[in-house]
Amino acid sequence: MENKEIQKLLDFIAQSTLDEVNIETSELKLSVKRYGAAPVIQQVAAPQVVAAPVASPATTAAPAAPATPVAAPVVATNRVTIKSPMIGTFYRSAGPDSPSFVEIGKEITKGKTVCIIEAMKLFNEIESEISGKIIEVLVENATPVEYDQPLFVVELA
Amino acid sequence: MYKIQPNTLFTGKTIKYLPVCHSTNDIAAEIIQSDTNVFEGMVIITDNQTAGRGQRGNVWEASVGENLTFSLILKPNFLKASEQFKLNVAVSLGVLDCLSEYIDEDLKVKWSNDIYFQNQKMGGILIENTLQGYQIGYSIIGIGLNINQASFPVPNATSLRNVTKNPLKYDLAMILSNLLECVEKNYLTIKNGNYETLKNRYLSNLFRIEEFHHFRKNGQLFVGKIIGIDETGQLGIESDGLIEYFGFKEVEFVI
Numbered sequence: 001m002e003n004k005e006i007q008k009l010l011d012f013i014a015q016s017t018l019d020e021v022n023i024e025t026s027e028l029k030l031s032v033k034r035y036g037a038a039p040v041i042q043q044v045a046a047p048q049v050v051a052a053p054v055a056s057p058a059t060t061a062a063p064a065a066p067a068t069p070v071a072a073p074v075v076a077t078n079r080v081t082i083k084s085p086m087i088g089t090f091y092r093s094a095g096p097d098s099p100s101f102v103e104i105g106k107e108i109t110k111g112k113t114v115c116i117i118e119a120m121k122l123f124n125e126i127e128s129e130i131s132g133k134i135i136e137v138l139v140e141n142a143t144p145v146e147y148d149q150p151l152f153v154v155e156l157a
Numbered sequence: 158m159y160k161i162q163p164n165t166l167f168t169g170k171t172i173k174y175l176p177v178c179h180s181t182n183d184i185a186a187e188i189i190q191s192d193t194n195v196f197e198g199m200v201i202i203t204d205n206q207t208a209g210r211g212q213r214g215n216v217w218e219a220s221v222g223e224n225l226t227f228s229l230i231l232k233p234n235f236l237k238a239s240e241q242f243k244l245n246v247a248v249s250l251g252v253l254d255c256l257s258e259y260i261d262e263d264l265k266v267k268w269s270n271d272i273y274f275q276n277q278k279m280g281g282i283l284i285e286n287t288l289q290g291y292q293i294g295y296s297i298i299g300i301g302l303n304i305n306q307a308s309f310p311v312p313n314a315t316s317l318r319n320v321t322k323n324p325l326k327y328d329l330a331m332i333l334s335n336l337l338e339c340v341e342k343n344y345l346t347i348k349n350g351n352y353e354t355l356k357n358r359y360l361s362n363l364f365r366i367e368e369f370h371h372f373r374k375n376g377q378l379f380v381g382k383i384i385g386i387d388e389t390g391q392l393g394i395e396s397d398g399l400i401e402y403f404g405f406k407e408v409e410f411v412i
Binding site for chain 1: 212213237238239242269283284287288291293389391404406
């Protein structure tokens with residue numbers, strides 16, 4: 001591969017959003033890794049080819065390797081928690097004699113009321129902002145909750 | 158019924174009158190759920206509320222056609238969920254301002270939002286919000302005010318007419334109109350970011366503030382003095398030189 005071609009390839013990679021590219025052909029092994037803003041180029045053991053008979057077929061970008069690993073837990077990435085937006089008392093139903101808004105294993109949709117938080121005699125229906133299945137209820141009925149305290153675990157639909 | 162033209166920007170411009178209904182707050186919630194034709198400032202009013210609600214599990218009873226029982230829909234999107242006590246202060250003062258046009262003194266807000274004349278309850282407020290994330294979506298302000306009712310099944314309740322001994326019954330529509338104007342005025346004050354002035358007025362009109370009285374905590378009687386509220390609306394009571402802040406169910410007045 002000509003230096004010019006390699007330069008072209010590197011320019012292409014530099015302008016892409018890829019953080020890491022590995023290309024391997026019979027005549028070339030190219031590994032590019034981006035650290036912050038400046039790309040660091042590493043050319044490994046490229047055998048010298050005097051006269052390349054045909055243009056290398058592997059000038060296209062390598063299969064897009066996953067970009068920087070996403071900072072997320074390895075397991076259960078489809079699970080999210082519904083948190084309390086305020087300090088107050090957590091209620092699972094509209095009234096002492098009413099059924100619970102949600103049960104474990106039941107599907108909920110965006111906009112569905114999942115609980116009530118009361119503070120100073122003001123009552124707040126907490127609407128779900130996601131759709132999915134209730135996996136866990138983390139707080140006992142009629143007990144105090146803190147700001148941002150997780151209330152439910154939901155498996156995303 | 159209730160053909161009123163309050164001098165407001167948006168409050169009470171649309172009035173839904175139901176001769177009978179279970180709870181105006183529930184009707185308001187249904188209207189919000191249906192998501193069509195909801196206007197900020199919309200009022201749902203009835204002459205006969207058959208299943209009026211107070212706080213969780215409590216009932217609000219009122220004689221048919223004698224009192225005001227209605228709900229007002231507001232959209233205080235400018236408030237975070239954690240700031241909602243500001244709304245409570247604005248509404249409580251709105252009710253108080255309206256009644257002060259008929260009663261000169263001894264009219265107070267019993268924390269957090271009951272309306273008292275001396276040691277008797279004249280009205281109650283039930284605020285129910287829908288929260289979307291950390292913001293308030295809609296707010297349903299349920300207000301029950303005893304106006305013309307002459308006798309009550311409990312000793313600690315009274316009405317405007319009982320207090321003023323007015324020979325004639327009050328015109329409910331006129332009081333409603335006045336009330337909506339007062340509530341909107343205070344609501345706009347918090348919307349414009351002037352909560353502090355309202356908070357000071359709320360405190361100076363707070364039932365039993367700066368007086369020594371009996372309270373109950375976990376069933377235990379103690380003597381204390383209300384000294385104020387914190388930013389979440391918790392009630393501060395000083396007892397034996399110590400100040401403790403209480404949530405709604407954590408302390409009980411002994412009246």
